[in-house]
Amino acid sequence: MAETVTQTQETRTKARKAKKRRRHLKRLCVVLAALVLATGVCALINVIGDRGNLKYACSYAPVAYEEQLKPEQDPFGYWCFTADRDFKVVQLTDVHIGGGFLSLGKDASAITAVASMITAEKPDLVIVTGDIAYPVPFQAGTFNNKVSANIFANLMETLGVYWTLAFGNHDTEAYSYYTREDISAFYSSGKFPHCLYQAGPEDVDGFGNQIIKVKNSDDVITQAFVVLDSHSYTNGDFLGIRWWYDNVHPNQIEWYKTEIARMNAENDAKLLLMDSARAEALKDLSTVRSMLFFHIPLTEYKDAWEELAANGYENTEDVKYITGLVGETGKAIYCGVGDDDLFETVQELGSTKAIFCGHDHYNNFSVKYKGIDLVYGNSVDYLAYPGINKKGSQRGCTVITTHTDGSYQIDKYNLYTSGRYDYPADFADDVAMQYEDVTFQYFKPEK
Numbered sequence: 001m002a003e004t005v006t007q008t009q010e011t012r013t014k015a016r017k018a019k020k021r022r023r024h025l026k027r028l029c030v031v032l033a034a035l036v037l038a039t040g041v042c043a044l045i046n047v048i049g050d051r052g053n054l055k056y057a058c059s060y061a062p063v064a065y066e067e068q069l070k071p072e073q074d075p076f077g078y079w080c081f082t083a084d085r086d087f088k089v090v091q092l093t094d095v096h097i098g099g100g101f102l103s104l105g106k107d108a109s110a111i112t113a114v115a116s117m118i119t120a121e122k123p124d125l126v127i128v129t130g131d132i133a134y135p136v137p138f139q140a141g142t143f144n145n146k147v148s149a150n151i152f153a154n155l156m157e158t159l160g161v162y163w164t165l166a167f168g169n170h171d172t173e174a175y176s177y178y179t180r181e182d183i184s185a186f187y188s189s190g191k192f193p194h195c196l197y198q199a200g201p202e203d204v205d206g207f208g209n210q211i212i213k214v215k216n217s218d219d220v221i222t223q224a225f226v227v228l229d230s231h232s233y234t235n236g237d238f239l240g241i242r243w244w245y246d247n248v249h250p251n252q253i254e255w256y257k258t259e260i261a262r263m264n265a266e267n268d269a270k271l272l273l274m275d276s277a278r279a280e281a282l283k284d285l286s287t288v289r290s291m292l293f294f295h296i297p298l299t300e301y302k303d304a305w306e307e308l309a310a311n312g313y314e315n316t317e318d319v320k321y322i323t324g325l326v327g328e329t330g331k332a333i334y335c336g337v338g339d340d341d342l343f344e345t346v347q348e349l350g351s352t353k354a355i356f357c358g359h360d361h362y363n364n365f366s367v368k369y370k371g372i373d374l375v376y377g378n379s380v381d382y383l384a385y386p387g388i389n390k391k392g393s394q395r396g397c398t399v400i401t402t403h404t405d406g407s408y409q410i411d412k413y414n415l416y417t418s419g420r421y422d423y424p425a426d427f428a429d430d431v432a433m434q435y436e437d438v439t440f441q442y443f444k445p446e447k
Contacts, residue, residue: 053097053104053108056111057111057115057152057155059158060119060158061119062160063118069082069083069087078210078212079212080214080215081124081125081214081215086404087223089123089400090123090126090400091399091400092127092128092380092397093295093358093378094131094358094361094381095132095152096133096383096384097152099135099145100135100141100144102141106389109382110381113415115155117396120421123399127356128163129165129168129293129356130165130170130171130230131168131170131358133147133176134384135170135173135176136170136173140383144176144177145183146177153187153192156192157195161194163195163196164195164227166208166228166230167207167208167295168230168295169233173240174238175239181207197210203251205231206230206249207229208227210226211225213225213263220271220282222289222402222404222406223289223291224290226259226293226352229248230295230336231245233245234246234247243331243334245335245336246296247336247340247342250340253345256342260288264287267285271283271286287350287351289353291356291400291408292356293357296334297333297336297359298343299340300374302333304319305332305365307319318370319367320369322367322368322373324365325365327362327364327393328361332363346372352372353371355373355374356377358376361384362391364377364379377398378394378395378398378412380397381395392415392417396413396415397412398410398412399411
């Protein structure tokens, strides 16, 4: 009898356990179904929203040039413009198009800002110093970084403006759908004729190490724009949680040295063939004039600003203040964590007179440090920093005007207050509501 009771209890226990497992299984199925449904809904919203922003990006009229310069590839494979007039470059940085359902409105604002500035400036060339894309899922709603690249590339193609880019850390995150190599192949596919991006030498680290030249009608290089990949995170910080950023690598610096030497030789050969009067007028171009563009600032940006701050924001022997401020908190200047010899190489070669970076969205200062202009570009970002869409002092572009003698002028324009840019009426209303100044960590007294 006791054995029968025990068997009955065991049967009931098994039945209860089976019933409990079935309940758990049902709950799991409900949760999985909900996740599948939510994923599907999000994917659908992403597709619809991204098509909307892509259509919006393609809705602009082409920039109305009086005389647009068209580049050709030189014998070394580099793009080259020929100009006997001033040449205008617009530096954009940190556009941060999310490309997902969570960032649709802010992406539209970024598109509007870029189109407004480029339409007004009518540049011969646009150089973007990183972070076109921002595929961070909890802010953008997607891991798909190609969507952002596609929206931006189509915007530039619609505007009909020649452009290239340096990669930033966010363009290809470790968790993004597409790698740096994938996005590099996308930009250099030939689908976008106005995109002058080149992947660069295969034996040099990174993607997008390239040079774009400006020559005069004598075939002498009057300015060379050198673009470098400053890479992403380093020292095992794959997700960028510790903000450990990489530096330009030694073989990139060697490539830069080699190319500067080759361009010097190229100019020297042209000068030797000229009549003496013309050669004398252009002799200063025997050492080619060049500028550097990349995403992550050099440690010299930090050294220069800290030296200026330590001197009460008065000029020192090595640092001459030009414009702008530091608005980042914490480290203030988020440069590479390692050492590199790029700045020292720049000094040694005497070719590069100005360096341009992005990365730190609230930093917009320019200084002359040991004879070299160190320039933060004005950022575009509406998305990556919490509340940055309601800030405005840092948002705009940098305009670089190079002259036929190799000299140049650098101007920074704010998107909202410069009076140079027109927006759609609803965007202007948003600006009026959203604009507020940044509280900067460091201050430079007005003189």
